[in-house]
């Protein structure tokens with residue numbers, strides 16, 4: 001069977017809309033709601049999702065809800081998502097990212113202006129203000145895996161090393177979730193009638 | 198002071214001529230009708246001449262990419278990237294027309310909208326997405342043709358086209374030298390005098406006029422009623438392909454123009470069908486289709502419409518500035534064989550002239566010289582409109598519209614009427630509007646008579 005046809009067909013029937021996703025989730029904070037996370041794992045996990053809700057500590061920063069999404073056949077790029085909480089009293093900044101599965105990794109911002117979407121590299125990195133949680137999520141800030149060495153397969157996990165201005169380097173495992181996943185261990189992506197086909 | 202004496206001071210010999218008055222009167226009416234449109238057409242047209250340049254600047258964030266050494270990614274990779282950002286069904290892939298431009302993937306998105314997704318061909322990252330045909334220059338194009346304002350407005354532009362030809366024709370008659378000193382190729386008087394504005398109107402007018410007629414004629418094929426009918430008549434046979442093109446394959450009934458931009462001559466062209474595939478047949482895929490199309494010599498910047506059903510085809514098409522590179526090739530999606538292969542050379546002589554005219558109208562035929570010449574014509578047209586308005590302002594009587602006087606002997610209308618009737622039949626919407634204008638003119642005269650008596 002032809003690769004492109006599979007791609008078009010699967011994309012047509014199974015993908016969720018990242019714009020709708022961004023709107024639906026707004027500023028909800030899944031990360032700190034432990035009970036929510038557990039119930040999510042029960043309902044959503046038809047396959048194991050390693051580390052979906054694990055937290056990684058790096059100085060004053062807490063990284064969590066780190067995930068990426070399975071790539072469509074032929075896709076040369078993928079997005080990476082997580083939340084970064086700064087419990088310290090000084091601002092920090094995410095300035096670089098790297099992964100063994102990506103030849104290049106960038107920090108991106110997706111912005112919507114009405115029907116118009118643009119995606120651009122954050123040349124100066126992403127500020128992580130003191131006392132705040134910054135979410136990297138579909139439709140907003142994200143990590144961009146580029147020059148992928150191979151496809152990202154659902155159920156696996158990929159390591160990403162993030163470089164912060166103050167907290168330094170920290171390696172986080174990103175669980176590879178379904179290509180329509182909306183959040184790490186999120187329960188309601190299963191409510192999508194097309195999911196799992 | 199009456200209109201007639203005013204006229205006599207500026208044109209002593211012509212004042213005697215009834216014909217001159219009649220022509221002047223209709224030049225005035227035509228101008229009144231089309232001047233606002235000529236101004237908007239000039240402004241939008243001038244901008245559209247530089248559409249590639251302007252779109253690349255205004256939409257630099259999604260259109261421009263840094264040129265990189267080495268191969269670009271495969272089309273299937275770029276399409277996959279686009280669908281990752283904008284989930285839906287990929288409809289069309291457009292090759293980057295230059296090394297520093299992005300590839301465009303048209304997606305029928307799951308949210309129901311047709312989106313243009315711009316992808317960096319070197320890295321595969323999506324630069325942005327917006328509703329299909331929503332760039333600044335698409336909007337300008339729709340403003341130029343009045344399509345932006347719906348079908349009724351598109352009918353108006355057709356009337357404007359016809360009246361513009363009338364306007365230039367009557368204008369040349371009025372300009373025609375009648376033994377006066379100056380005002381033929383030189384401008385007389387000072388800006389405060391009407392004759393200065395008459396000459397500023399007439400002298401550039403004679404140079405710009407022929408280009409305006411050319412633009413009106415080459416623009417009319419795009420119009421809705423006249424252009425649509427002529428297109429059906431000229432291109433309605435052979436499934437919409439020039440008569441020389443071999444089309445002995447099943448046709449889908451779907452038109453190519455609904456999926457991708459086509460030339461005027463191919464607006465009726467249908468997308469063929471592949472014969473229903475054997476059960477185990479597998480499509481060749483976009484990468485193979487693109488390789489095939491490039492092997493057949495399609496100019497960079499081509500668009501490929503993807504098959505949307507088991508009997509669909511890959512439709513490659515390109516209409517670059519160089520007319521001779523116009524090409525449409527439909528590939529069987531299972532064996533990659535060209536089902537229909539049409540190039541510019543296949544057009545008949547009429548089609549070739551028409552495409553040449555349209556290509557020149559769009560500023561593509563002669564490169565930068567073409568763009569600059571038409572930009573000058575746009576500027577000249579605006580100058581004509583402004584000088585016309587000032588001329589009328591300086592001549593106008595205090596209480597009325599200032600319509601030029603009626604001829605004393607209505608018989609001089611006959612020759613003029615004959616031309617108008619023939620023109621009105623050839624261009625029905627213009628003809629209908631002429632009848633309305635004639636009726637209004639007669640009504641106006643009835644109203645004016647008692648006051649003149």
Ligand SMILES: [Cu+2]
Nearest residue numbers: 108119144322
């Ligand atoms: Cu990105």
